[in-house]
Amino acid sequence: MHNRAEIRLATLADAEAILEIYKPFITDTVVTFEEIVPSVSEFRQRMAFVLKECPYLVCVVDGRIVGYAYAAAYRSRASYRWNREVTVYIHPEGQRKNIGTALYYALIEILKKQNFATLLAVVTLPNEGSARLHERVGFKPCAVFNQVGYKKKQWHRVGWWELALIPPEQAPVEPILFENFDEPSFLAELFRKAAEFVKI
DSSP, X not given: OOOOEEEEEOOGGGHHHHHHHHHHHHHHOSSSOOXXXXXXXXXXXXXXXXXXXXXXXXXXXXXXXXXXEEEEEOOSSGGGTTEEEEEEEEOGGGTTXXXXXXXXXXXXXXXXXXXXXXXXXXXXESOHHHHHHHHHTTOEEEEEEEEEEEETTXXXXXXEEEEESSOTTSOOOOOOOGGGOOOHHHHHHHHHHHHTTOOO
C-alpha cells in the first residue's frame, strides 16, 4: 500500500517538526552556513516573517513532515523586490523520492502568480544532488563564489542558480504579498498536482 503524500502550506504549528529536519544540516553539514540551532520560538518567528511575503510549504507523508521549501527576500534595495531566494530541505528518509521536485513545482507556480520575476538558489559546493534538483525544475547555474563560507574548519565554495519567470524584455508587475494572496482554488489544485510528483 502506498503512503499518502500531501503538499500544503506550512503553519506556525509546524515549526518544531520543520526545525527537526533543519537541525542536522546545521550541526552535521555545511549545506547551511548557520552554526547555532535556533530555538523553536525563534524559528517560528522566522516562519511568520516569511509568510507575510512568500509561501512556506511542507510535504507530509502519513501525517509526518518530511520536507519543506520557502522563498525569502533577496537584498533590501527597492529594485530587487522582484527577486526571491528559494530554499528546500528534505529529511534523509525522504530523499530521492521527488519530494524536492514536488515542493519546488508548487513554490515556483505560486511565486509566478505573485508576479515575482527571478528566483535564486544558493548551494554549498560540491552538491550534485542539489544541483540536479534545481536544474530539473528549470534553474541554470550563473555564478560561483570561492572562499565565502568558513565552517567545519575549512573554507567552502558556493554556487548560485537562477530561474527567470518572465522574459527579459517584459516589465515586471508589482508583487503581491503572500499575506494578501487569496487564491484558495488555485492553491488546492496546485497542491494536488504537486503531490503527484512524490514517489513513496
